[in-house]
Amino acid sequence: xxxxxxxxxxxxxxxxxxxxxxxxxxxxxxxxxxxxxxxxxxxxxxxxxxxxxxxxxxxxxxxxxxxxxxxxxxxxxxxxxxxxxxxxxxxxxxxxxxxxxxxxxxxxxxxxxxxxxxxxxxxxxxxxxxxxxxxxxxxxxxxxxxxxxxxxxxxxxxxxxxxxxxxxxxxxxxxxxxxxxxxxxxxxxxxxxxxxxxxxxxxxxxxxxxxxxxxxxxxxxxxxxxxxxxxxxxxxxxxxxxxxxxxxxxxxxxxxxxxxxxxxxxxxxxxxxxxxxxxxxxxxxxxxxxxxxxxxxxxxxxxxxxxxxxxxxxxxxxxxxxxxxxxxxxxxxxxxxxxxxxxxxxxxxxxxxxxxxxxxxxxxxxxxxxxxxxxxxxxxxxxxxxxxxxxxxxxxxxxxxxxxxxxxxxxxxxxxxxxxxxxxxxxxxxxxxxxxxxxxxxxxxxxxxxxxxxxxxxxxxxxxxxxxxxxxxxxxxxxxxxx
Amino acid sequence: xxxxxxxxxxxxxxxxxxxxxxxxxxxxxxxxxxxxxxxxxxxxxxxxxxxxxxxxxxxxxxxxxxxxxxxxxxxxxxxxxxxxxxxxxxxxxxxxxxxxxxxxxxxxxxxxxxxxxxxxxxxxxxxxxxxxxxxxxxxxxxxxxxxxxxxxxxxxxxxxxxxxxxxxxxxxxxxxxxxxxxxxxxxxxxxxxxxxxxxxxxxxxxxxxxxxxxxxxxxxxxxxxxxxxxxxxxxxxxxxxxxxxxxxxxxxxxxxxxxxxxxxxxxxxxxxxxxxxxxxxxxxxxxxxxxxxxxxxxxxxxxxxxxxxxxxxxxxxxxxxxxxxxxxxxx
Numbered sequence: 038x039x040x041x042x043x044x045x046x047x048x049x050x051x052x053x054x055x056x057x058x059x060x061x062x063x064x065x066x067x068x069x070x071x072x073x074x075x076x077x078x079x080x081x082x083x084x085x086x087x088x089x090x091x092x093x094x095x096x097x098x099x100x101x102x103x104x105x106x107x108x109x110x111x112x113x114x115x116x117x118x119x120x121x122x123x124x125x126x127x128x129x130x131x132x133x134x135x136x137x138x139x140x141x142x143x144x145x146x147x148x149x150x151x152x153x154x155x156x157x158x159x160x161x162x163x164x165x166x167x168x169x170x171x172x173x174x175x176x177x178x179x180x181x182x183x184x185x186x187x188x189x190x191x192x193x194x195x196x197x198x199x200x201x202x203x204x205x206x207x208x209x210x211x212x213x214x215x216x217x218x219x220x221x222x223x224x225x226x227x228x229x230x231x232x233x234x235x236x237x238x239x240x241x242x243x244x245x246x247x248x249x250x251x252x253x254x255x256x257x258x259x260x261x262x263x264x265x266x267x268x269x270x271x272x273x274x275x276x277x278x279x280x281x282x283x284x285x286x287x288x289x290x291x292x293x294x295x296x297x298x299x300x301x302x303x304x305x306x307x308x309x310x311x312x313x314x315x316x317x318x319x320x321x322x323x324x325x326x327x328x329x330x331x332x333x334x335x336x337x338x339x340x341x342x343x344x345x346x347x348x349x350x351x352x353x354x355x356x357x358x359x360x361x362x363x364x365x366x367x368x369x370x371x372x373x374x375x376x377x378x379x380x381x382x383x384x385x386x387x388x389x390x391x392x393x394x395x396x397x398x399x400x401x402x403x404x405x406x407x408x409x410x411x412x413x414x415x416x417x418x419x420x421x422x423x424x425x426x427x428x429x430x431x432x433x434x435x436x437x438x439x440x441x442x443x444x445x446x447x448x449x450x451x452x453x454x455x456x457x458x459x460x461x462x463x464x465x466x467x468x469x470x471x472x473x474x475x476x477x478x479x480x481x482x483x484x485x486x487x488x489x490x491x492x493x494x495x496x497x498x499x500x501x502x503x504x505x506x507x508x509x510x511x512x513x514x515x516x517x518x519x520x
Numbered sequence: 521x522x523x524x525x526x527x528x529x530x531x532x533x534x535x536x537x538x539x540x541x542x543x544x545x546x547x548x549x550x551x552x553x554x555x556x557x558x559x560x561x562x563x564x565x566x567x568x569x570x571x572x573x574x575x576x577x578x579x580x581x582x583x584x585x586x587x588x589x590x591x592x593x594x595x596x597x598x599x600x601x602x603x604x605x606x607x608x609x610x611x612x613x614x615x616x617x618x619x620x621x622x623x624x625x626x627x628x629x630x631x632x633x634x635x636x637x638x639x640x641x642x643x644x645x646x647x648x649x650x651x652x653x654x655x656x657x658x659x660x661x662x663x664x665x666x667x668x669x670x671x672x673x674x675x676x677x678x679x680x681x682x683x684x685x686x687x688x689x690x691x692x693x694x695x696x697x698x699x700x701x702x703x704x705x706x707x708x709x710x711x712x713x714x715x716x717x718x719x720x721x722x723x724x725x726x727x728x729x730x731x732x733x734x735x736x737x738x739x740x741x742x743x744x745x746x747x748x749x750x751x752x753x754x755x756x757x758x759x760x761x762x763x764x765x766x767x768x769x770x771x772x773x774x775x776x777x778x779x780x781x782x783x784x785x786x787x788x789x790x791x792x793x794x795x796x797x798x799x800x801x802x803x804x805x806x807x808x809x810x811x812x813x814x815x816x817x818x819x820x821x822x823x824x825x826x827x828x829x830x831x832x833x834x835x836x837x838x839x840x841x842x843x844x845x846x847x848x849x850x851x
Contacts, residue, residue, distance in 0.1 A: 045794075045840070048538070050536060050538070204536065278843060278844070282843070288843055288844050289843075289844055290844050290846075291842070291843070291844035291845050292844075293844065357525050357526075360524075360525055360526070360527060361525060361526045361527070361528065362527060362528065362529055363528065363529055363531075363535065364528055365535055369533075369534060369535040369536040370533060370534045370535075370536065371533050371534070372533055372535065373533065374528070374529070374530045374531055374532075374533070374535065375528065375530070376528055376530050377528065378526055378528075390535075392535075396529070396535065397529065399535060399536045399537065400531055400534065400535045400536060400537050401537060402531060405542060405596070405599065406639065406640055406641045406642075407641050408542055408545075408601075408640055408641040408787045408788055409641055409787045409788040409790075409792055410545070410787045411787070411791075411792035411793070412540075414792050414793060414794075414840070415745075415794065418843070419842060419843040419844075420839075420840040420841050420842040420843055421842065422792070422793075422839065422840075424792065442842050442845070445842055445843065445844065445845075448533075450533050450534030451534075453534050453537065454534050454536065454537055454538055455538050455540070456537070456538075457538075457540045457541050457542045457544070457545055458542055458641075459537060459541075461532065463532065463533065463534060464532040467532070
């Protein structure tokens with residue numbers, strides 16, 4: 038099998054996939070789940086239940102009429118005890134529906150099997166939307182929206198993302214290994230929904246056994262237009278832009294989407310969820326997640342209900358081995374450090390990492406001066422100049438940061454990772470990026486206001502001129518001479 | 521949950537960092553320099569030679585403390601960058617240099633070469649070469665006196681009672697290449713001497729072989745970019761015969777290997793982009809050959825590096841392709 042990869046840049050940190058050989062274990066359901074109403078990129082949901090309501094598994098508890106959104110469902114049966122802001126893995130407190138589990142495990146609608154052949158493209162998209170499917174690699178973009186290209190654009194190629202290039206994480210690996218057929222089912226569903234003609238399943242070569250299994254099953258099932266491709270084990274191989282470059286030899290235009298080159302990339306976990314939603318009528322109420330790190334007694338891969346608080350996970354996996362100093366949602370390169378163990382698992386939680394005191398040494402915070410070694414430049418997978426954007430941010434020269442294409446940064450963390458002076462490059466570039474985007478919004482708003490004002494004035498002038506014209510034509514002549 | 525077991529810190533991603541630190545890089549450079557330095561101590565052996573190596577390193581460290589104090593910056597001896605400067609500086613000095621000259625040079629390198637520009641990472645020139653250039657202009661006689669050491673006498677060269685001798689590049693400048701070959705008997709013998717390092721010259725510049733080994737170590741460890749030395753040495757090799765100079769002799773003689781692998785690759789005074797480094801290396805080769813052929817000095821490595829480093833801000837404008845900004849899609 039040919040080995041694909043992206044160039045330039047990238048790094049290969051210690052893989053630390055200590056949970057690689059641990060099959061998924063169903064985690065017990067907690068007594069109380071906290072289901073945030075917003076678990077996707079896009080418009081927030083409004084609750085469709087109230088405090089005191091009795092809800093059943095799979096019942097919609099929050100939805101939105103906005104196009105870019107995905108509903109959330111009750112993940113246990115029981116009583117809604119609160120709808121209030123609760124800690125959310127993305128940082129702020131977010132409205133959440135708190136459900137007290139009655140442990141009856143009652144389903145809102147008994148699940149039914151569906152046959153793919155009986156479904157139309159629109160049926161599939163409708164189901165994917167209703168079942169609350171979002172990108173489960175971490176980006177949480179509503180899947181139905183991703184599969185509905187705007188007019189003039191078509192999806193030609195689907196890439197299943199099984200790269201899982203983040204250290205520690207093994208969720209996708211186990212999914213490909215244990216739910217091989219579901220991943221393929223999901224892929225076929227997506228092919229039908231998107232009208233794509235060809236498909237690739239990209240797997241890093243440190244997971245070649247999963248790739249082989251997928252390939253064998255594809256062959257046995259007689260699937261012709263889907264090909265398994267091995268990609269080199271290199272971070273960030275699983276970045277959407279890098280994966281497209283590696284597999285297709287195409288670059289997504291700056292500021293654009295994979296759709297602009299006719300591609301949609303979908304995480305393998307999402308494909309499993311799609312298969313379950315479309316073929317088994319199951320909403321997104323649980324997900325596979327890697328629980329790992331040095332501070333947790335029993336690292337492993339678990340299937341966890343959405344809304345399960347971290348405290349429950351710590352208890353159920355045998356507790357902590359040392360004082361918990363860092364809790365990361367996602368992988369160590371791009372994941373988010375949490376400030377409380379009250380946060381719940383959400384749809385985009387691909388991994389939960391627990392670290393003790395050693396976390397502070399793993400990411401030293403003291404910076405020393407930049408020595409211009411240019412490791413950040415040589416390793417940037419986008420071709421940016423991280424050290425220069427960092428300098429620009431420190432001087433608050435946003436024009437310079439913008440001219441250095443700061444907004445093209447994918448925030449993969451490689452520059453900070455390789456920096457021998459331990460400078461906070463990714464962090465500062467992220468700040469610069471946000472500042473530039475904010476400034477652009479302000480400029481756009483200013484421009485819009487100006488246009489509005491201009492139109493208004495033109496209208497007024499026109500009206501005044503017409504008035505003057507009808508009143509006395511000679512006066513207008515005089516006015517012209519003066520002007 | 522027991523609250524004593526939980527004390528969360530929140531930092532921005534990434535949450536892991538590479539083990540490479542500034543100090544580990546500097547140590548690797550010292551390790552890479554060691555073979556050539558040890559060879560230099562062997563070829564130019566005397567207690568004085570060992571003495572100036574030690575004095576140079578100590579002076580550089582003391583200068584570092586002085587510089588930090590002068591510019592009110594924290595003293596950071598633990599990054600070992602001053603050790604590198606001290607070692608590099610003494611390696612480009614004549615082995616018989618008096619102690620005071622080494623002390624003046626090492627302080628000049630650190631203070632004038634680095635601290636007045638803002639310390640580590642801010643120097644526009646290689647500090648060790650700034651030190652050497654100042655001495656070269658101030659005490660030209662001392663800087664061009666090459667004492668005779670037993671290990672480096674060519675078979676048919678200097679008379680038995682000579683105190684000083686000329687470096688190979690000097691001989692070529694004054695008497696021509698045929699004279700130099702005559703001193704060694706055959707061309708092959710000359711190449712061998714230049715390759716191994718038993719010829720006259722600065723303390724650490726003579727052994728092309730050991731400098732090459734050190735340079736390859738740094739390239740394999742990812743500490744320096746192969747493009748700078750490769751472009752530099754190749755350009756000298758290709759350009760020299762055009763001006764009637766033996767290409768192999770031109771790359772083996774003088775300070776080219778030391779300059780190409782260790783001096784021109786100084787981080788803060790070399791370009792930060794891959795393409796920029798290629799053009800930088802080519803420019804270095806061009807200027808070196810020009811000085812050797814047309815200049816008053818027999819050797820051009822030091823001045824070519826100092827001159828071309830002035831143009832680094834220009835080379836830094838040769839930016840890499842940015843993903844998604846048109847063209848360049850190969851993978």
